[in-house]
Amino acid sequence: MESVYVTTPFGRRPMTLALLLKQRRGEAIAAGTTRNKWKLFRxxxxxxxxxxxxxxxxxxxxALLTFYPEDELSGEKPLVVFPSNAQLSLRARGMAPATLRRHLAVLVEAGLISRKDSPNGKRYMRRGRDGGIxxxxxxxxxPLLARAGEIEAIAARIAADRxxxxxxxxxxxxxxxxxxxxLAAxxxxxxxxxxxxMSSMxxxxxxxxxRAATIENLTPILEELxxxxxxxxxxxxxxxxxxIASTSESQIERHIQNSHTESISESEPGLETGPGTTAAGQTERDQQPGTKPHDDSLKGQTNGREGSRFAVRSRAGELNSFPLATVLQACPDIVDYGPGGGIASWRDFMAxxxxxxxxxxxxxxxxxxAAAVMGPETAAIVMACILERAGEINSPGGYLRDLTRRAQRGGFALGPMLKALLRVNGRLRCRKDG
Known part of the structure; x- marks a missing residue:
């Protein structure tokens, strides 16, 4: 463990309260904290x-991290590196000395490293009798190790936003x-x-x-579209x-009768009927004599067209059948990993x-x-379900890849997985309440 004391800057650089505060924060490393230096750098x-x-x-x-001899940064070991300007410049892709000093100051100002100046301003180390530093x-x-948790949280939030x-x-x-x-049709x-x-609107x-799209400025535009x-x-x-109704009255002989009257929404597992409740009314219309069946699942299969010409299925609509409150009720463990220890929105959930x-x-x-095949929101929900069953799954990564392959073949549905977790967590709550 490094000795704890105030290090004032060498030469003309003044000492400030902000610098003192950064030094103290850099020393506040929780016991047992370790990180792989390259993963932390990423x-x-x-x-x-x-x-x-x-x-x-x-x-x-x-370049500074390459001078630290081990891959693991640990608060129990010295964390000071002491390269010369010449060696540091070589490992920084030949950066000029003046540019090097400027970017070192940026790292210090950002609170990622701190200076520990010697009496003469040179960088060196002195070994003890046992040969150690x-x-x-x-x-x-x-400071980099002390802020590891904060840095990882910021990185996760930025990755989720991206x-x-x-x-x-x-x-x-x-x-x-x-x-x-x-509109063209x-x-x-x-x-x-x-x-x-409508076209003008x-x-x-x-x-x-x-041109520079962000979540904030795209959301209202997407809602309007x-x-x-x-x-x-x-x-x-x-x-x-x-x-269809007009055609059925004048040309009954040309209709194709369809005995399959089940709603397509009834053949797909899910937690709620949501927009699919209108399928029941459509089935009743299909069963009326002299009426042409109206099966949305058959749309778009003619003339090689992709999907329906008129009825467009919305991925946002699918997400609405799994409200955030229901997902959190089925997967409560993920709440502890949200920003600030809580989840208030889908953005927090994905982070x-x-x-x-x-x-x-x-x-x-x-x-x-998984996000490319299932969609980013569904992949995040699956990750929460895997967390709930972490004790039963030997390889979470392999399990996720298997679910992704099944989703590509159309053999995976999220509804049954959430239903099972809702039943399990419901029984646990009942036991606790009893």
């Missing part, structure tokens, strides 16, 4: 924007494509409606999309239903899922593959 790179450091400053930090002067990595933003951009592209093609088939006004919304698409779909479905992924040893590639 977290620093991820959290760069939140820490206020530049990419060149990270190059200098990378008795005293060292240079740059201390103790993943959510990527999903929003993808869904925004889908909404734009859906609206454009639905309405005009081409002469469906009654003020489609020119659509173009106005598109003009508000910023989804609302516009729903209006168009309802108008087209209304016209389609009227056309907690990334922390859980790291804790359980699930590789980033496995989690990214």
């Amino acid at each position: 977290s620093v790179c991820e959290a760069r924007a939140g820490l206020g450091v530049t990419d060149r400053a990270l190059t200098v930090l990378d 008795d005293e060292a002067y240079g740059f201390s990595l103790a 993943q959510m933003l990527r999903g929003m951009k993808e869904w925004l592209t889908i909404c734009r494509r859906d609206i454009a093609k639905l 309405a005009v081409e088939e002469a469906v009654p409606g003020d489609w020119e006004c 659509f173009q106005t919304i598109l003009q508000r999309i910023p 989804e609302t516009t698409r729903e209006k168009i779909v309802k108008l087209l479905e209304l016209h389609e239903n009227i056309s 907690a899922a990334i922390v859980v992924r790291t804790m359980l040893g699930v590789s980033p590639s496995a989690y990214e593959a």
